C-alpha cells in the first residue's frame with residue numbers, strides 16, 4: 001500500500017474530522033502531490049489519474065457541511081483508490097481474475113443444502129434466492145445438475161399449489177414462499193427459475209389463462225400494475241407483469257393497455273425513471289421501465305415515442321464514476337455492484353436503440369466497459385461470491401447482479417427485426433461477444449455467459465419457455 005495513502009486513510013482522512021469541502025480539498029491536493037509508482041495498466045492508471053478530480057464530484061457547496069452520504073462516498077472513494085494503488089504497485093500479475101472456482105462453489109454449494117435458520121427472515125424471498133443462485137451458476141458457465149433442477153421445480157410447484165389466493169380454479173401465481181399471497185416480484189423470480197430448470201413437465205402444470213387472470217387482478221385503470229392485492233404500483237410491478245405475460249404468451253391488449261403511456265409519465269426531469277410519476281430517478285426503476293418498453297414494442301416505436309432519449313442517455317452515463325469505474329443508482333449516491341446490472345442493463349438497452357438507429361456498422365458504447373469490469377474484478381469479489389463494494393460481504397443478490405453486469409461488459413446486443421416479427425419484440429436482441437480490445441479486454445478466465453438484457457436470464461432461456469407455451473396453446 002502506498003505510504004502516502006495509508007497516511008491519508010489513517011490520519012487526515014478520519015471522516016469524522018472532515019466538515020467542509022474546503023478541508024477535503026486540502027487532503028485532495030496532498031494526494032495529488034504524492035509520487036505514486038504506476039505499472040502499466042492503462043485503464044487503471046486512467047481511473048487513478050482522473051480520481052483526484054472525481055473527488056470534487058460530491059457537489060457539496062463550498063464551506064457547507066457534508067451530508068452523511070457524501071462522507072460515506074468519500075470514504076468509499078479512498079478505500080477503492082487504495083485497492084487500485086495496491087494492484088498497480090504490485091504489478092500486472094496481481095491484477096485480479098474472476099475467481100470462478102470460488103464463486104461456483106458458493107452458488108452450487110448453497111443450492112445443495114437447506115439454508116441455515118438465520119435465513120428465515122427471507123421467508124418471503126425464497127423464489128428470489130432460487131433465481132439468484134441458479135442464474136449465477138449458468139452465468140458462471142456451469143450446468144445445473146438434474147438434481148438441482150428437479151429440486152427447484154418441485155419446490156416451486158409446492159409454492160404454486162399452496163398459494164393462499166389460489167382457492168379458486170381461475171387463478172395461478174406464486175408468493176415468495178409456501179402459503180403466501182400471489183406477488184408479482186415473487187412470481188417473476190419463480191418463472192425465471194422455471195425457465196432455468198427447463199422442466200416441461202412442470203411447465204405443463206401452469207395454465208397461462210389462469211396466470212393472465214391473476215395479472216389482470218393487479219392491473220390499474222391508469223395502465224400500471226400493483227405488486228399484490230393492496231400493494232404499491234410501480235415500474236417494477238409493470239416490468240414483472242410484462243415479463244410473465246411475455247413468457248406465457250398472454251401479452252395482449254388487456255395486459256398492455258395504457259402501460260407505455262404510464263411508463264413515459266415516470267420519466268423524471270433528470271432523464272432516468274422513477275417508481276411512479278413524480279418520484280426520484282432510480283437505476284432499478286429505470287431498468288424496469290426501459291426493459292418493459294422493449295417487451296411492449298419495437299426499438300423503432302420506442303425511439304419515435306415521447307421518451308426523452310437524450311435526457312435518458314445523459315442521466316445513465318452520469319451514473320458511472322471515473323475513479324470507481326462502477327455505477328451508482330441515483331444522483332450523488334455511492335457506487336454499488338448490483339447497479340452493474342440495473343444501470344448496465346439500461347446501458348445495453350440504450351445502446352441497442354442507438355445502434356438500431358445508426359447507419360454505422362461500428363458498435364457505439366455509452367459506458368466504459370473496461371472500467372466497470374475493473375471495478376467488478378478488483379472491488380466486488382469476496383472470498384466466495386460477489387458483493388456491493390469493498391467492506392461488504394458477498395450475498396446471493398449481489399452475486400447474481402454483479403455477474404449480469406460482467407456479462408453486459410463482455411457483450412452488446414444486436415437487434416434483429418426478423419426475430420422480433422417471428423417471436424415478439426422482446427426477443428429481437430441477440431448478444432454478441434465484444435472482440436474489440438479497445439472496448440474491453442476479456443481474458444479467457446473472466447468470460448461469463450451471454451445475457452438476455454430484457455429478462456435478466458442467460459440468452460435463450462426466456463425464448464425457449466415462451467416457445468413452449470406459444471406452441472402448446474396456439475393449436
Ligand SMILES: [Zn+2]
Nearest residue numbers: 336337338388
Ligand atoms: Zn446493491
